[in-house]
Structures are given as structure tokens and as C-alpha cells.
Amino acid sequence: GIQVEQSPPDLILQEGANSTLRCNFSDSVNNLQWFHQNPWGQLINLFYIPSGTKQNGRLSATTVATERYSLLYISSSQTTDSGVYFCAVAETSGSRLTFGEGTQLTVNP
Amino acid sequence: DTGVSQDPRHKITKRGQNVTFRCDPISEHNRLYWYRQTLGQGPEFLTYFQNEAQLEKSRLLSDRFSAERPKGSFSTLEIQRTEQGDSAMYLCASSLELAGGGEQFFGPGTRLTVL
Numbered sequence: 257g258i259q260v261e262q263s264p265p266d267l268i269l270q271e272g273a274n275s276t277l278r279c280n281f282s283d284s285v286n287n288l289q290w291f292h293q294n295p296w297g298q299l300i301n302l303f304y305i306p307s308g309t310k311q312n313g314r315l316s317a318t319t320v321a322t323e324r325y326s327l328l329y330i331s332s333s334q335t336t337d338s339g340v341y342f343c344a345v346a347e348t349s350g351s352r353l354t355f356g357e358g359t360q361l362t363v364n365p
Numbered sequence: 366d367t368g369v370s371q372d373p374r375h376k377i378t379k380r381g382q383n384v385t386f387r388c389d390p391i392s393e394h395n396r397l398y399w400y401r402q403t404l405g406q407g408p409e410f411l412t413y414f415q416n417e418a419q420l421e422k423s424r425l426l427s428d429r430f431s432a433e434r435p436k437g438s439f440s441t442l443e444i445q446r447t448e449q450g451d452s453a454m455y456l457c458a459s460s461l462e463l464a465g466g467g468e469q470f471f472g473p474g475t476r477l478t479v480l
Contacts (some may be wrong), residue, residue, distance in 0.1 A: 298474070
């Protein structure tokens, strides 16, 4: 099956800093989503981005499908951005999402 | 749009007991998925339905697990003869499947603890 690798596994920032999270995947995809998991376990949809670039406030994402990677940018980070960020993909032949191991982000005041 | 809902939110049971979880998807969504997440890991796919048809099951879904979506609306996931290794967060998601992939939206999860 498809492999998904996220980096870095852990990231510690000071409030106001910018960061980039990376997601590499091993095969063609028809779905790529970025999620933020809150402390209660709820997965919050950030972006549905199988290709191209999207922006939502301080967050933006870019997926280069031909090179099999996606980037999530967080600008002017806030303490409420802390949590685990997951990248998940679905192969073009299927519908199931395969998740990466996540990036644990800690933003200190 | 009330989002995906799951019930119960928490379940504590003793080893060997049966448990059943319910998921109500977003009303117009035709696909419904079940995932399982253990501590420190990303969610793992278990099974999914398109309308009432179960289209795919993971090898993680042992014979003790069964899922149904009888009228193409809500779904239930039953675990028989629970084991301590079944302790996890069980997540449900739904999507509107058009051509190609559709964005999946997740419920709050059911946290199962098997004593």
C-alpha cells in the first residue's frame, strides 16, 4: 500500500514564529488532506488539497502531485496552534485514507 | 449541517464483553468510513460503506468485528469478545463521493477502554 512520511516528527516554536510541515507519499493520489487533532482527539479539517495551493488565514498548503509531496505552512504561530498535525492520502485506485505518523507541534508563549 | 456524530463518546468494558458503537454521518454523504487510532499513532482504516454496501475491509478487521449500515444512513460497529488490545479511539468519517476522491469529515470518536 501507499506510504506516507511526515517531517519533522516534533517541532517546538515560540509564539509568532513561522513553520513548514512536510508530507511525502509514495504513489499517485486522488485525495490529500491535512488535519489538526485537538487534545480531545477530534480531527479538524484544514485542507483538502490533492494538488495545487490553498490558503486559509495564517495557514496555507501546497501539494506537488507529480513530485509526491505536500507542505503545510503556519505563519505567526499561536499557542492554540499546538497539537498534532496529520497528513492523509488516498490512492487513485481507492477511497481509504492512509495517515502519516503526524507532527507534534508545541507553540510556547 | 450538524457534522458527523458518534455515540457513545467513551466506553469502558471488561474483557470478553461485546460493545457496539454508532455513527451518524453528514446527511447528504453517501460514503461512511471507520478508522481506529491507538495512542501516538495516526488513524488506521478499518472499513467503508457506499450507501448500504460494505465495499472494503482492512485485514485489521478481525472476525470479532462487524460493521453495518442497514439503510445507508447511520452505521454501527460491533466488537465481540473484546480484548485489551482493542482499547483505542474509534473514529467515523463520511464523504460525498463524486468523481475521484471526496473530502472526509470526522466525528469526535468513541474512546474504548477494555479492562
